[in-house]
Amino acid sequence: MKHHYPVLYIHPYGHLNDFIIPAGAISVVNSFDTKCLGLYSFEVKKSHLENAKIVIMDFHWALGYVGLYHISKLISRKYPHIKIIIGGISASVWNKHLFSRLPIDYLIQGDAEVSTKLLVDYLLDDKEPPEIPNVWSRNGKQPKIKRLNRKTFSDLDTLSCDWFPSYKISSQVDVKPFTTSAHIIVSRGCVNNCKTCYGSYKGSFGDGILYHTASSITKAIYKAKASGHKSIRFFMGLTPEKIIAEFLSKVALSPISFKKGLGIYTCTPFSSETMSLLRKAFPETQIAISMLWPSEREGIGFNNDNIEKHEDECARMSLDSNNFLSVEYWYCEHGTDERIAQALSKYPGSNAKAKNGYVWNLARAESHDDDTIDSKTNARKGSIQNQQLEDSIYISFMSVSYHLARSLSQPLRELLDVFQSLDDLKDDPENVAPPEDIRSVFWDEVMHNWRRFGFPLLPELDFSLYAAEIYRNRNGSACKIIQPVPANIKMVETEVCSRLELKYDHRSPMLTAQISKLPENCNIILIVPSTKGMQDKCREYFLSQPCMAVTSTDFPKSGKLTLRFVAGKIMPSFVADKEKPTA
Numbered sequence: 001m002k003h004h005y006p007v008l009y010i011h012p013y014g015h016l017n018d019f020i021i022p023a024g025a026i027s028v029v030n031s032f033d034t035k036c037l038g039l040y041s042f043e044v045k046k047s048h049l050e051n052a053k054i055v056i057m058d059f060h061w062a063l064g065y066v067g068l069y070h071i072s073k074l075i076s077r078k079y080p081h082i083k084i085i086i087g088g089i090s091a092s093v094w095n096k097h098l099f100s101r102l103p104i105d106y107l108i109q110g111d112a113e114v115s116t117k118l119l120v121d122y123l124l125d126d127k128e129p130p131e132i133p134n135v136w137s138r139n140g141k142q143p144k145i146k147r148l149n150r151k152t153f154s155d156l157d158t159l160s161c162d163w164f165p166s167y168k169i170s171s172q173v174d175v176k177p178f179t180t181s182a183h184i185i186v187s188r189g190c191v192n193n194c195k196t197c198y199g200s201y202k203g204s205f206g207d208g209i210l211y212h213t214a215s216s217i218t219k220a221i222y223k224a225k226a227s228g229h230k231s232i233r234f235f236m237g238l239t240p241e242k243i244i245a246e247f248l249s250k251v252a253l254s255p256i257s258f259k260k261g262l263g264i265y266t267c268t269p270f271s272s273e274t275m276s277l278l279r280k281a282f283p284e285t286q287i288a289i290s291m292l293w294p295s296e297r298e299g300i301g302f303n304n305d306n307i308e309k310h311e312d313e314c315a316r317m318s319l320d321s322n323n324f325l326s327v328e329y330w331y332c333e334h335g336t337d338e339r340i341a342q343a344l345s346k347y348p349g350s351n352a353k354a355k356n357g358y359v360w361n362l363a364r365a366e367s368h369d370d371d372t373i374d375s376k377t378n379a380r381k382g383s384i385q386n387q388q389l390e391d392s393i394y395i396s397f398m399s400v401s402y403h404l405a406r407s408l409s410q411p412l413r414e415l416l417d418v419f420q421s422l423d424d425l426k427d428d429p430e431n432v433a434p435p436e437d438i439r440s441v442f443w444d445e446v447m448h449n450w451r452r453f454g455f456p457l458l459p460e461l462d463f464s465l466y467a468a469e470i471y472r473n474r475n476g477s478a479c480k481i482i483q484p485v486p487a488n489i490k491m492v493e494t495e496v497c498s499r500l501e502l503k504y505d506h507r508s509p510m511l512t513a514q515i516s517k518l519p520e521n522c523n524i525i526l527i528v529p530s531t532k533g534m535q536d537k538c539r540e541y542f543l544s545q546p547c548m549a550v551t552s553t554d555f556p557k558s559g560k561l562t563l564r565f566v567a568g569k570i571m572p573s574f575v576a577d578k579e580k581p582t583a
Helices: 023-030 046-050 061-077 089-098 112-126 150-154 165-170 214-226 241-252 272-281 306-320 336-344 381-398 400-409 408-415 439-453 534-542
Strands: 007-011 036-040 053-059 084-089 104-108 136-137 182-185 231-235 263-267 288-290 327-330 352-356 461-469 478-481 489-491 499-505 509-515 525-528 551-554 557-565 569-576
Touching: 007 023, 023 053, 023 084, 023 112, 023 182, 023 557, 036 165, 053 061, 053 112, 061 084, 061 089, 084 089, 084 112, 089 104, 089 381, 104 112, 112 182, 165 525, 214 241, 241 272, 272 306, 272 327, 306 327, 306 336, 306 352, 327 336, 327 400, 336 352, 352 499, 381 400, 400 499, 400 525, 400 569, 408 439, 461 509, 461 534, 461 551, 499 557, 525 534, 551 569
Parallel strands: 007 036, 007 053, 053 084, 084 104, 182 231, 231 263, 263 288, 288 327, 327 352
Antiparallel strands: 104 136, 461 489, 461 499, 461 525, 478 551, 478 569, 499 509, 509 557, 525 551, 557 569
16 A cells, blocks of 8 residues: 655654653644544554655654664665654753754754745755754754744644544543643743653743733634543643633633543632633543642742641642543652642541652653753763663663563462552552562562562563463454463473563564474463573463463464554564475
């Protein structure tokens, strides 16, 4: 099938939910006059790239670096005619440092809509772009950073996505905890420097904060409803309550509801009057308000003298919570949960709770000049920035180890239960007693990396494969992952028939193994986790527990087994070796 799109937007893999698209990427593409196709990395085909002149990718959340790296490497190697443009928060804060690591041509820092459109127009006309505000090039100098004006910002469209068919479908699916719902960006930029914020990170967009007008927010809400969106999420940040109350008053005149809920990310506490307007504007809608607890905010207006006042203002919002309106207070530092509990104790019976979001406290760059000296370490901050980038790259490549452990081993999934899906932790992992079996080795590795990086990595995780026979043979697809009942399995060989090796390509991470010389009665292969130097003990323990397995109608033939990790799911395949013709 031929694809004729001169501009492609590709969302790289590696995120906690690969289906979520940055709202800014949508508004950028919606500013174009030319034809563009949006694709998830696992959808990219040769025919897409053969006919493209420009590929745009987001480097918004730092975990996406691994996918960005492999897609850009493929394009530069096999399709050198394509110009690669990246943008997003992480791209903005690391800007020039990325050119030595990625084969990219251009990088957009900060507000990207106007600058990207200009750049794309020049490239499509095969013209050398001049110096454009916010645009870094491989051989150019540092650009001037220019903010959008309020009217242009208010006119941005973060909802229309016909050009990205798969996202249009996924944005209608109720996915928790990382919702793919469409976003309305009420504000962009920030004056604060809070560790947990993965929204408007200070310095990413330049100085100050941009706010939508109340009229433009109202217009976007009705457009979302008319477009068939069943849920919506607002990013408000530090938007003044006056603007929030104004657009809610407008919507309350003609109330609407969203069947699958409405979410609000805010740093501004709402008064009782604003909370009442919220219920009037969106009746019969499940509403969740999320905010970072004030004691963990860093920047203007937050100090020890007034922190309790801010905490009480936020806790007071819980008075207006009920079965249809919940308030979530996020934290990532030890002891903050106790501060939240103490503040909420003044307002009992509310539908409010504390949520542990420590994973969002990932290593990330700070905005500063390379020649600045850090007062605490007496080192150049440029070196600190580079170290933060190296840490984030390492986390990006290794984060799949956590997901593979949970996906391919029930005992490890139970071990890692406290981390859940990493969005809201079940408890502080430091409070969890290590297991008394072989899994303690895995737990020690997880906690070492948790304390160092804020992410439960398992870089030494390995998977061995063992040939077995299942008494009740399963019919169905050629290759699939199952968790068989141990009583139905008979070990055919106690020696490893192969090991899975972690690899990456432009589509996704994957585990691969070359399978050969399987016994004739082998119709299932058991997947057994292990770690460095502990293979025998791991085999003994995990084979006594429920374990995952792969079956194929081609077993016991030799061939290549591939377990692709695509958007949170394992996609198995087995390609049997071709039999050599007999003489």
